[in-house]
Amino acid sequence: MTGFAQGLLSALLRDTHLITPQLFLMVVATLMLWPGDLFFNRNEKHKWAPITLVILAVTAILVTKVPEGEGFSRMFRMDGLTRGFQLLCIVASAGTVLLSVKLLDSLKQQTVEYYALILFSLAGMLFLCGASDLISVYFSIELMAICIYILVAYLRDRATSVEAGMKYFLLGAFSSGILVYGISLIYGAAGGTTTNLADLNQALALTPASSNLLVYAGVLMVLVGMAFKVAAVPFHMWSPDAYEGAPTPITAFMATAPKAAALAAFLRVFGAGFHGVSSDWVLPLTYIAGASMILGNVAAVKQESMKRLLAYSSIAHVGYMLLGVLSGDPRAGAQAVWLYMLIYIVMNTGAFAVVIYLQGKGEGERIEDFKGLGRKHPVLAFAMMIFLLSLAGIPPLVGFFGKFYLFKLAIEQGFVTLTVIALLTSAVSAYYYLGVVNQMYFREPEGEAAPMGTASVFVVGLTCLLVLVGTAFGPWLLEWAGRIFWV
16 A cells, blocks of 8 residues: 555544544445345335434434544534534434325335435535535535435426426536536635635635636635525525425425535635635625515415425525624624524424325315314414414514524624514515414314324424423523533
8 A cells, every 4th residue: 555545544544533423324324225125125114214213313422422623634624513503404304204204104105215315415414514625515515415306306206396306406506516616716716725714714815906806706606506505595496396396394304404504504614714805795695685585585475385485484584594694703693593593493394294294184285275274283273373473583482582693693793784674574474474374273174184193293292392492491592502512
């Protein structure tokens, strides 16, 4: 073995402990795909869901055990921000697995490949949360996204699912090309010496005036490529169709886990790598955040499909979370975004659990399908009302505190106009969320009540309880987030 190979191998072994959770996920997912049929026959495929949940629990434990540090030629960094957002991705993935049980059973689509793809995509998210180099950011995004393209088109016998997957794939490939081109421009502007975010922050601040246009173009292209991954306006065009056509658990997955990982990358890339050239991206990102709030909420008002309503709602919530990225205080911004994302994952997962329950009865696609739910299932309707009102940010529910901390931070950083837009569009969101509540409580029911599956009862009950507990401790949530992950 040559000296170079020995050095490379020793470096890999020295830094492997930083990515133990990712390696565990990829090895287990590969074993699930290859000899999976050796363990269970086709009639026992329902056992893969609880096995996947155990794998996710082990992954979460591994994440908490990984020590802080930097490795792989400074391409990956484990710190509080990484750990916090990795745990968010795992929690969102676990919720997706629980939501998948009832729906896939009813469709007779339980396969080991479904759960393996979730694990592979999660591995990409965990890499993305800690990526500290533009190259590792790109490859992590691709590992995450390619698996989701397949999951969106998972129901191959449904034209809408295949169409959604194809549209998402084509636009995703286009955005990845823009992202790579932007990275190449940044690399050139930095003198062709580094793509490490910490080094770029210094190198770009020292670039000569003749390279300013190159830096500006590169930063904007990176911004466009990453804005697509979180479905921010005007790079949201794939989101409503993909959300509507995908299996509903995958819709919930796309609305939560990938967004958490992408926002972690946003905080790292723009807070650390491009902080020295913030004048190049703050204004464009301000317009993107404002447009996402306005279009997401206004477009949701006219929706008749519940999944499309939640898709546009997700776009609006991304606009709110971008306020934390715009913060001049990376630490405070990361804490506020993390807390908001945690609350959003809980609320969104609970809402989609109710949608999946109705879909099991042949309903749930339209807002009208919630008609009379308050009489047929009072507890279920109450939980859905809690989720929707919390999503709207109505006090004293926990969703209010998530928005309060972000808006307060934005005002302190001087984004007064953007905060006013956020407040006004939050009022608009209350209108369409209350429209669903109106259907549940003030319309006559149609049909008979059907029993809920065990997984659905567990998800709805747990998420509703968490929202209520979070409501009780809302004033101390931000302090708790800082003490757990960033102190």
